[in-house]
Amino acid sequence: MKLLQQTRTKFVEQEEKLIVEGPTPRPGLIDLRNWDYRIIDTYNPLYTSQSDTCDYCTFGKCDLTCNKRGACGIDLETHSAREGMMTCIMGAACHTAHARHLLNYFINRYGNDHPIDVGPTSLNAPVTEVIMGFQPETMGDFRPVLDYVEEQLTNLISSAHTGQEGSARDFESKTLHAGMLDHLGMEVAEITQISCLGFPKSDENAPLAEIGMGILDQDKPIVICVGHNVVASGYILDHMDWNGLFDKIEIAGLCCTAHELTRYNKNTKIIGSMSKQLKYIRSGIPDVLVVDEQCVRADILREAKELFIPVIATNDKCTHGLPDRSNDSIDEIIDDLVSGKQAGALILDFEKVGELVPRLAMKIGPIRKAKGITAIPTDEDFKKLVSKCTNCLKCTRDCPQSLPIADAMEAATNGDISKFEHLHEKCVGCGICDNCPAGIPVLNVIEKASQRIIKLEKGRVRIGKGQISDDEIIKEAMNLELGITPGVIALVGCSNYPDGTKGIYDVAEEMLERGYIVLTSGCSAMDIGLHKNADGKTLYERYTGKFSRGNLLNAGSCVSNAHIGATTIKIASILAGIQTKGNYEEIADFVLNAVGAVGIAWGAFSQKAFAIATGCNRLGIPVVTGPQGAKYRRALIGKPYKKEEGGIMSTNDDSIVNSEPAPEHLMITAETKDDLLPLIAKLCIRPGDTSTARAVKLTHYIELSEKYLKKMPDDWHIYVRNETDIPIAKKEQLLKLLDEKRRTINIDKDKEKIIGNSLLKFGTPVHLTNIPPLCEEV
Amino acid sequence: MTKKEDVKTTRHTGKTIDTTRHATPFDTGNIPGPKTARAVMPAVSGKILARAQRPLLIVGSQIHDKEILERVVTIGRRGIQIAAAGNAYKSLTDQKELDVHQVNMHALAAYLCDPSWHGLDKKGNYDLVAFFGITYYYASQIIATLKNFSKIKVISIDKYYHPNANISFGNLKNDIFTAALDEVIAQLPKVKKNF
Ligand code: SF4
Ligand code: SF4
Numbered sequence: 007m008k009l010l011q012q013t014r015t016k017f018v019e020q021e022e023k024l025i026v027e028g029p030t031p032r033p034g035l036i037d038l039r040n041w042d043y044r045i046i047d048t049y050n051p052l053y054t055s056q057s058d059t060c061d062y063c064t065f066g067k068c069d070l071t072c073n074k075r076g077a078c079g080i081d082l083e084t085h086s087a088r089e090g091m092m093t094c095i096m097g098a099a100c101h102t103a104h105a106r107h108l109l110n111y112f113i114n115r116y117g118n119d120h121p122i123d124v125g126p127t128s129l130n131a132p133v134t135e136v137i138m139g140f141q142p143e144t145m146g147d148f149r150p151v152l153d154y155v156e157e158q159l160t161n162l163i164s165s166a167h168t169g170q171e172g173s174a175r176d177f178e179s180k181t182l183h184a185g186m187l188d189h190l191g192m193e194v195a196e197i198t199q200i201s202c203l204g205f206p207k208s209d210e211n212a213p214l215a216e217i218g219m220g221i222l223d224q225d226k227p228i229v230i231c232v233g234h235n236v237v238a239s240g241y242i243l244d245h246m247d248w249n250g251l252f253d254k255i256e257i258a259g260l261c262c263t264a265h266e267l268t269r270y271n272k273n274t275k276i277i278g279s280m281s282k283q284l285k286y287i288r289s290g291i292p293d294v295l296v297v298d299e300q301c302v303r304a305d306i307l308r309e310a311k312e313l314f315i316p317v318i319a320t321n322d323k324c325t326h327g328l329p330d331r332s333n334d335s336i337d338e339i340i341d342d343l344v345s346g347k348q349a350g351a352l353i354l355d356f357e358k359v360g361e362l363v364p365r366l367a368m369k370i371g372p373i374r375k376a377k378g379i380t381a382i383p384t385d386e387d388f389k390k391l392v393s394k395c396t397n398c399l400k401c402t403r404d405c406p407q408s409l410p411i412a413d414a415m416e417a418a419t420n421g422d423i424s425k426f427e428h429l430h431e432k433c434v435g436c437g438i439c440d441n442c443p444a445g446i447p448v449l450n451v452i453e454k455a456s457q458r459i460i461k462l463e464k465g466r467v468r469i470g471k472g473q474i475s476d477d478e479i480i481k482e483a484m485n486l487e488l489g490i491t492p493g494v495i496a497l498v499g500c501s502n503y504p505d506g507t508k509g510i511y512d513v514a515e516e517m518l519e520r521g522y523i524v525l526t527s528g529c530s531a532m533d534i535g536l537h538k539n540a541d542g543k544t545l546y547e548r549y550t551g552k553f554s555r556g557n558l559l560n561a562g563s564c565v566s567n568a569h570i571g572a573t574t575i576k577i578a579s580i581l582a583g584i585q586t587k588g589n590y591e592e593i594a595d596f597v598l599n600a601v602g603a604v605g606i607a608w609g610a611f612s613q614k615a616f617a618i619a620t621g622c623n624r625l626g627i628p629v630v631t632g633p634q635g636a637k638y639r640r641a642l643i644g645k646p647y648k649k650e651e652g653g654i655m656s657t658n659d660d661s662i663v664n665s666e667p668a669p670e671h672l673m674i675t676a677e678t679k680d681d682l683l684p685l686i687a688k689l690c691i692r693p694g695d696t697s698t699a700r701a702v703k704l705t706h707y708i709e710l711s712e713k714y715l716k717k718m719p720d721d722w723h724i725y726v727r728n729e730t731d732i733p734i735a736k737k738e739q740l741l742k743l744l745d746e747k748r749r750t751i752n753i754d755k756d757k758e759k760i761i762g763n764s765l766l767k768f769g770t771p772v773h774l775t776n777i778p779p780l781c782e783e784v
Numbered sequence: 785m786t787k788k789e790d791v792k793t794t795r796h797t798g799k800t801i802d803t804t805r806h807a808t809p810f811d812t813g814n815i816p817g818p819k820t821a822r823a824v825m826p827a828v829s830g831k832i833l834a835r836a837q838r839p840l841l842i843v844g845s846q847i848h849d850k851e852i853l854e855r856v857v858t859i860g861r862r863g864i865q866i867a868a869a870g871n872a873y874k875s876l877t878d879q880k881e882l883d884v885h886q887v888n889m890h891a892l893a894a895y896l897c898d899p900s901w902h903g904l905d906k907k908g909n910y911d912l913v914a915f916f917g918i919t920y921y922y923a924s925q926i927i928a929t930l931k932n933f934s935k936i937k938v939i940s941i942d943k944y945y946h947p948n949a950n951i952s953f954g955n956l957k958n959d960i961f962t963a964a965l966d967e968v969i970a971q972l973p974k975v976k977k978n979f
Contacts (some may be wrong), residue, residue, distance in 0.1 A: 057927075677845050
C-alpha cells in the first residue's frame with residue numbers, strides 16, 4: 007500500500023513538471039472533430055459491411071439491410087461506422103497494453119528517470135509531442151501519455167454502447183481518434199524498448215538477420231518465440247549469452263517478436279510472419295514454443311500438444327488456459343513438461359522463463375528428435391491422402407485465398423507436385439482447409455509436397471533501425487523537394503496477401519528501382535527478405551537502410567510503425583518549421599498537402615493494421631490495402647468529380663486557389679499489384695509539389711500505368727498545373743493530349759506551351775493548407 | 785422455379801445449363817444477412833441486362849483466360865459499357881471499339897452510390913450493374929455497398945453465387961459458366977444498342 011502511494015506521488019510530480027503547449031494538447035473526443043470532418047467531407051466513408059445485421063444488444067438481432075434502422079434506432083451506416091471504430095479500438099488497445107506492459111516493467115527495473123534515447127534527434131518522441139504537447143525526456147514522462155490513451159480508449163469504447171453515439175460521422179471522427187491513439191501507444195512501446203534494450207538507433211547499417219523456414223540447424227534443440235513482446239524472450243537470450251549456449255541451441259522468432267529478438271541479439275534468427283506459424287509448428291521442428299502476446303494462434307496449445315512441443319506462455323493477456331507455474335521450481339516444471347504430464351505452463355516470472363526455456367529445450371530436444379515427431383505425412387501416406395480427394399472443393403471455399411487445392415491433389419496423384427509448391431507460396435497457413443470431408447489434413451499435405459522449396463527458403467532481413475534521424479531527413483530534403491525521390495512508400499502490416507510473398511517483394515523492387523524510399527516493418531519487412539534476384543541477393547543486400555533516394559529501410563516490428571508518422575512529423579517540423587507541440591491539426595494538414603508518403607498494407611488482416619492505417623489517415627497519410635482490406639468494412643474515398651470546385655488556401659497570401667485531388671483517396675484497396683503500383687505513384691502527388699517534383703511523380707504514374715495496365719492513365723492531365731509539371735520525355739505528346747482533355751488549360755499550339763490555366767494560378771504556391779494558422783510562426 | 789423452356793444444354797458436352805443449383809455463398813463464411821440473391825437462369829439475367837436503361841459491366845482480375853475474355857469482349861460489342869477493375873484492362877487494351885474504362889473497384893462503388901455522379905462517360909449514373917471475373921471476396925464485399933446504400937440493381941453473372949447481388953447464378957463448373965455467359969449474351973441486342 008505504501009509503495010503504491012509512493013508511486014502515485016511520483017506520478018503527480020512527473021505530470022506537474024511537464025508543461026504542455028499548443029492549440030490542442032491531449033485532445034479529447036471532440037477536440038479534433040473539425041479536422042476529422044474535413045477529412046470525411048473530402049474522403050467520404052464507404053461501408054462494405056460484412057454483415058447486414060446487428061447483434062450488439064438483446065433488442066436484436068436486428069436486420070439493417072438497405073440501411074434500415076434497428077430496434078435501438080441505429081442504421082447500417084452508423085452501425086458499420088461503429089464496427090470500424092471498435093476494430094480500431096481493439097488495435098489501439100493491443101499496442102497500448104503492450105506499451106503499458108513494457109513501460110511498467112522497465113520503470114520497475116530502471117526507474118522513472120531512465121532517459122529516452124532513440125539516437126540523434128531534436129524530437130525524442132514526435133507523435134507524443136504533437137498529441138500531448140510536451141517532449142518526454144524520461145521513461146516516467148511516458149506515464150501520463152499512457153494514462154491519457156487509456157482514458158480516451160475507455161471513453162471511445164463507451165460510445166459504442168447501445169444508446170450512445172448515433173451519428174456515423176461522429177463515429178468516424180472517433181475512429182480517427184482511436185487511430186491516432188494507436189500511434190501514441192506504439193510510440194511509447196517502441197521508444198521504451200529502444201531506450202531500455204539497446205536496440206539499433208537510426209542505424210542505416212544495422213546488420214542482416216537470417217530469415218526463412220529452412221535456416222535452422224535441426225540437429226540442435228530449437229526454441230521458437232512467438233508474438234510481439236520481447237521481455238520474456240530477452241531473458242532467454244541473456245541466459246543463453248551468459249552460459250554460452252548459442253552454439254548448442256537454435257533460437258528464432260515468429261512474427262514481430264522475431265524482429266525484436268534480432269534487434270536485441272544478433273545471434274537470433276527469423277522464421278517468418280504469422281502465416282508461417284502453423285506451418286512451422288506442424289513441421290515438428292520446434293522443441294519449445296514460447297508465446298508472449300498478439301498474433302499467437304488461438305489453437306497453438308492444441309497444435310503443439312499433438313506434437314509434444316511444450317508451450318510456455320509468458321503474458322497475462324495470452325494464457326491459453328495453462329496453469330500458472332510462476333512460483334514453482336524450474337526442475338518441477340521441466341519434469342512435468344518432459345514427462346508429458348502437462349502440455350505447457352504459464353510463467354510470469356521472466357527470470358525463471360530465461361533459465362527454464364534453454365534447459366527445457368536441451369532436455370526435450372533430443373527426446374523429440376529421437377522420436378522424429380512431425381505432422382508431415384510420409385511419402386506413402388502422402389500418396390494415399392491425395393488419392394482420397396473427391397474434388398468437392400470444400401477446402402477452396404473455406405480458404406481465405408480460394409486456392410485451387412483439388413487441382414493440386416489431382417496433379418499429385420499423377421506424380422506432379424509443382425502445383426502444391428505453387429500453393430505453398432500463396433498459402434497463408436491458416437489450416438481451415440483441414441475441415442476436409444474426406445479427412446485429408448490438407449495443410450500437412452501441402453507442406454509435405456513443398457519440402458524441397460521449404461528447405462531452400464533462406465533469406466535476409468536488415469534488422470530494424472528504429473527512428474529516422476534528423477540528419478537523414480535534412481540531407482534528403484532537396485531530393486524530396488525536387489522529386490529526385492518521388493515519394494516515401496511504407497510497406498507495412500500482415501501477410502494475408504492476395505498473391506503470396508512475391509507480390510510485396512515485386513512492389514518493393516519496382517518502387518526502389520524508381521528511386522522511391524521504401525520504409526517497411528512487421529511481417530511485410532520479413533516477407534520482402536524472402537526473395538532474391540538472379541545474383542542471389544535479397545533487396546536488403548542490394549539497398550542500404552538509409553533514408554535516402556531508392557533505399558530500403560526496415561523500421562522494425564509492428565510498434566515500429568510509429569516511426570512512419572513520426573518521420574512525416576519530423577519533415578513538417580524540420581523542413582517546414584511547423585510547431586509540433588500540441589499542434590496536431592497543422593501538422594496533419596501539412597502532411598496531407600505536402601508530404602508525398604503512402605502506406606501500403608498489402609496483406610493486412612489484423613485489427614492493429616486497421617488502427618495503424620487509420621492513425622496514418624488522421625495524420626494525412628493515405629493508405630492502400632490489398633483486396634482483403636475491403637473486409638475492414640470502411641474505406642475513405644475521394645470524389646475527384648466533386649473536387650473541381652474545391653479550394654485550398656495559399657499560405658503565401660491567404661488566397662483560395664483551386665487544387666487537384668491530391669491525394670485522391672485516404673483509404674482504399676487495390677485488387678492486384680498491377681493496379682496497386684500506379685495507384686501508389688498517384689497517391690504520392692500532393693498539392694504542395696514543386697513543378698519538378700510533380701513532373702517526376704507524373705512520369706512514374708504514367709509509366710507504371712502503361713507498364714502494368716497497358717494504358718495511359720485517364721486522369722494524368724488533372725495533375726498538370728503548368729508547363730513545367732509536364733514530364734519532359736513525353737512533352738510533345740502530352741501537350742497534344744492535354745489540349746484535347748483539359749479545357750481549363752490554354753495551350754499555344756505553335757509554341758507548344760501552356761499559356762494559361764483558368765482553374766489554377768500559373769505557378770501555384772508551394773505551401774498550401776486546409777486550415778487557418780493555429781500557432782504563431784516559429 | 786426453373787421453367788422447362790429456359791433449360792438449355794452446353795454445346796459440346798450436352799450438359800444441362802441450370803444456374804440455379806448450388807446457390808450458397810462460394811466462400812463458406814460469406815453469409816451477409818436475411819436478404820440474399822435470387823438464383824436465376826442465364827436467360828433471366830440476359831433479359832434484365834438487355835432491358836436496362838444505363839447498364840454497366842464490371843470485370844476484374846479473373847478475366848484473362850481466353851474463354852472468359854472472349855465473352856467480355858462480346859458483351860462489350862453488344863454496346864454494354866465496361867468498367868475494368870483490378871488489372872482487367874491489360875487484356876482489353878487492344879479492344880479499341882469497346883467502351884472500356886479503367887477503374888478502382890472501391891472508388892467505383894463510392895461513385896455509384898452517389899446519384900449526382902456523372903458516370904464513366906459523363907452521361908449520368910447507371911441503373912444496373914452486372915459483374916463477373918473479380919476476386920470473389922473482393923467483389924462480394926464491395927457490392928454489399930451497392931446492395932445497402934444505393935438503388936442500383938446488381939446482377940452477378942459470375943461463376944460463383946454472390947449473396948449480396950439482387951440476382952446471381954449458383955456456383956458453376958467452368959463449362960456451365962461459359963455456356964451461361966453465352967446464354968446471357970444471346971439475350972442482348974445483336975446490333976450495338978446505344979445505352
Ligand atoms: S475438401 Fe478435401 S476432398 Fe474436398 S476438394 Fe478439398 S481436399 Fe479434396
Ligand atoms: S492453410 Fe493455406 S491452403 Fe489451407 S485454407 Fe489456409 S491459406 Fe488456404
